Amino acid sequence: MTIRVGVIGTGNIGTSHARDLAARVAGASVTALYDFDTGRAAELAAELGAAAMPGYQELISSPDVDAVLIASPDQFHAEQALACLAAGKPTMCEKPLAPVEEDARAVVEAEVALGRRLIMMGFMRRFDPGYLELKEQFGPDGIGDPLIVRNAHRNEIAPYGLDSALSITNAAIHEIDINRWLTDDEYAWVQVITGRSGPLTPEGQHDPLFLLLQTTRGTIVEVEMFVQSQIGYEVTCDVTGGLGIANMTDGRYVSTAAARRRGHSLPPQWLGRFRDAYRLQLQGWIGSLLSGGDLPGASAWDGYVGAMTANRAVESLRTGERVPVVLPDRPALYS
Ligand SMILES: NC(=O)c1ccc[n+]([C@@H]2O[C@H](COP(=O)([O-])OP(=O)(O)OC[C@H]3O[C@@H](n4cnc5c(N)ncnc54)[C@H](O)[C@@H]3O)[C@@H](O)[C@H]2O)c1
DSSP, X not given: OOEEEEEEOOSXXXXXXXXXXXXXXXXXXXXXXEOSSHHHHHHHHHHHTOEEOSSHHHHHHOTTOSEEEEOSOGGGHHHHHHHHHHHTOOEEEOSOSOSXXXXXXXXXXHHHHHTXXXXXXXXXXXXXXXXXXXXXXOBTTXXXXXXXXXXXXXXXXXXXXXXXXXXXXXXXXXXXXXXXXXXXXXXXXXXXXXOSXXXXXXXXXXXXXXXXXXXTTOOEEEEEEETTOSSOOXXXXXXXXXXXXXXXXXXXXXXXXXXXXXXXXXXXXXXXXTHHHHHHHHHHHHXXXXXXXXXXSEEHHHHHXXXXXXXXXXXXXXXXXXXXXXXXXXXXXXX
């Protein structure tokens, strides 16, 4: 049996996911594509032998589409995810679930009303071998419980333009999610600290940004978010535990030594660093649909918590104050 996937949004990541599904994910095929830019969708459709659809509704309701992958820009995710829920189709939605928490909440409410989980969030770091190995170090036989987690997330250039709120709702949302997952904990508060900006930061914006969060059990989470760092794409995570430390310094890059220099290259953007995580995430999704087992990875609830925490962080960006993160009760569907 094959899960026939329709992909909405065939830009950078949508094209990468569609090619992975077509060639590198067992049990999947790509049958339909839609992009606001119809020429772009048609080109990829010709490459993959899929149909280019006239709209996302047509793609979702197509009898040739068993499951949907949403990779359109952030502000369309919630609306398109709601349409997938209405059609009863399993959906992998790229992060964030929505830039605005109320839109993310509407998706959770629709899924709870439906009574079954259909949405998996594209927080692919949960599938990344580097983060998985890092988390394995926790516990009494390793570094103990995490006390302080230091994260850096650096892009070479701002992928969608430099807007400080977007740096949080689009980019630092990865750290918001992965640190909840790493610590198995919820946040109690968040504070965004702005300071001296880099040379490419436009007037009125802040880059880098520093996010400080504390979980309900007291773990301190720091995030340096630097979208216009110019150095390349780099994600690091260093954990101080009660019994030791663990560093996910540079993922799994090969280090070379030559001409009296030792080091490794950095990819220009995320597709290089997280190539395995994207493919493993898709394989996990398709595998669960084929077996009828539980969806792996992040849920719509995780997407909502991420969006809500990011919104509290944007509030802190504006006020400079520490902002409490208060979660509503978790619906039983996600327990
Ligand atoms: N998980 C990750 O690491 C990761 C990495 C990159 C991007 N993303 C997410 O994926 C999404 C797409 O990012 P990207 O870098 O591919 O952007 P992109 O700009 O390269 O591609 C977006 C595509 O969506 C199309 N589009 C615009 N409006 C649309 C609509 N209403 N319906 C369907 N398509 C529409 C555009 O024409 C474009 O082709 C974003 O939400 C981003 O946050 C996630």
